[in-house]
Amino acid sequence: MIQGHIQRLRRDYSGEPLDESGVERDPLLQFEKWMEDAFRAEVPDPHAMALATVSSDGSPSVRIVLLxxxxxSGFVFFTNYHSRKAKDLTNRPVAGMSFLWHELDRQVRIEGVVEKVSSTESDAYFATRPRDSKIAAWASNQSNEIRDRAELDRLFSEFDKRFSGSDVPRPENWGGFRIKPKSYEFWQGRPSRLHDRVLYTLGKDGNWDIRRLAP
Ligand SMILES: Cc1cc2nc3c(=O)[nH]c(=O)nc-3n(C[C@H](O)[C@H](O)[C@H](O)COP(=O)(O)O)c2cc1C
Structure with a gap:
């Protein structure tokens, strides 16, 4: 039944035109404008993005993280450095990311090279997290198999006790990655499936080339 519903789902897209002559010359400024629009439109979690990585044997994988x-200098997210994505990014320091802002019929895709952020930067961000999130970073060996939920809860209580009455330090295996864009694509849904797509690619001279793509 759900298959039929999916096949019948149809809607037209109706965003404002996006024209290659009217966009910012600097894609970061264009991104900033669209992120501001997403906040104004109260898009839930406008900073959530799909992050694609490639393993050392060439297998792709994708998951949501928060910008x-x-x-x-780039786009930063935080994670566990022992996770599957972190292993991918260490072996192949390239990534793709995609933001979907449904309420605005917009998508932004960014591709680039990846580096770890400095430990000072990771410390500074970790310090802003609520205590429970800090404890969870210690308790979760992200992407590794765990026996059951009880085991996770036990680990959480253990670290909660260990750090009781003191500041929770950042685990060494938790920190940020920075994606340095080589390309950006801004997609604006338009009527009749004639969407607007503007692609920016970084030239060797450091300038951004701007082109329109067919939808
Ligand atoms: C809305 C949302 C936000 C998330 N934010 C993060 C994040 O910022 N960092 C992170 O490591 N995982 C985040 N996750 C969990 C990841 O999607 C993923 O399950 C986890 O990082 C393990 O991925 P991996 O096994 O590919 O490394 C988020 C998931 C959702 C649904």
Whole structure:
């Protein structure tokens, strides 16, 4: 039954035009504008993005993470350095990311090279997390098999006790990655499936080339 519903789902997209002549020359500024629009439109979790990585044997994988900062040095998210994604990024330091802002019929895709953020930067961000999230970072050996839920809860209580009455330090295996974009694509849904797509690619001279793509 759900298969039939999916096949019949149809809607037209109706965003404002996006024209290659009217966009910011700097894609970071264009991204900032669209992120502001997403906040204004109260898109839930506008900073949630799909993050694609590639394993050393070439297998792709994708998962959602939360963007925690962006500027001309790149796009930063935080994770466990022993996780599957972190292993991928260490072996092959490239990534793709995609934001979906449904309420605005918009998508942004970014691809680039990846580096770890400095431990100072990871410390600074970790310090802003609620205590329970800090404890959870210690308790979860992310992406590794765990016996059952009780085991996870036991680990959480153990670290909760260990750090009781003191500040929770950042585990060494927890920190940020920074994606340094080589390309950005801004997608604006438009009527009749004639969507607007604007692609920015970084040239060797450091300038951004801007082109329109067919939808
Ligand atoms: C809305 C949402 C936000 C998430 N944010 C993060 C995040 O910022 N960092 C993170 O490591 N995992 C985050 N996750 C969990 C990841 O999607 C994923 O399950 C986890 O990182 C393990 O992925 P991996 O095994 O590919 O390394 C989030 C999941 C959702 C649904």
């Amino acid at each position: 925690r900062g962006f500027d001309h």
